[in-house]
Amino acid sequence: MNRRWRSVVFLGVLVVSNTVMAAELSHTQIKDTGQDSSQEATNVLSVTDLAHARLWGLSETEWRRYKQLMQGIRGSISPATISPIEVLGIHARDDAERQRYAEVWAHAMYEDAGRILAFQRTYDTAAKRLYPNVSLINISRLPGKTEAKNTFQSGDRLLFFVRPDCPACDLLLNKLLKRIDEVSGIDIYVTDVDTGDDRAVRDWASNHQIDPDWVRSRRITLNHDGGALDKLTQGQGEVPSVLRRRGEDVSRLLVSEL
DSSP states (O other): OHHHHHHHHHHHHHHHHHHHHHHHHHHHHHHHHHHHHHHHHHHHOOOOHHHHHHTTOOOOOHHHHHHHHHHHHOOOOOOOOOHHHHHHHTTTTSHHHHHHHHHHHHHHHHHHHHHHHHHHHHHHHHHHOTTTOOOOOOOGGGGOOOOOOOOOOTEEEEEEEOOOSOOOHHHHHHHTTTTTGSSSSEEEESSOTTTTTTHHHHHHOOOHHHHHHHHTTSSSSEEEEHHHHHHTTOOOSSSSSSEEETTEEEEEEGGGGG
């Protein structure tokens, strides 16, 4: 092959190679441009975005982070009414940031409660002035009260299972003590204390102002649990629990029945 034809072939190969390279480069540029456009779409805030950010007292940076979070799992599992403050607080990056958003949200809720109450008072006044002789609720059409079923009989004895440092136990204890005259007595079983540690049981009773006269008269007895709850409930009992002993029968009571 003479020199002229070798030059022609070389030029042809060079043109093809450049064409392929240009196509690949063009494809890469298009892909990168698409990614940049997507990123810019996330970062660029519309006029509406800016207005909403100002309404919530958030900076543009905070609003962008809120929008990015809502594109992930937060937007998938949260109700549409979740606020930007809650979203940023839930996804806070440190304790200080979490504290700041919590205080902002608490302040917003406090102010909103004040507005709601103010409107309610104004509404009540307006309703009385505009419709002084009209009842908003026709009481005669309400269903009559059903007679409450008496949960207790005078011969019943209640078995109350508690543990120290249990706010739910304390609330339930107060309810039971108010009804002690309806039953024969209450047997209190203290769990989570060492078996035989009578002092812990007495301290619990003293801290809860159990009347010593009730203990002396056995209207109330103080006991260690000793596995009694598990035996009586086949291992299904939870503290606090109230059981009713009526004759030979023992049954669990719901809190709603007390």
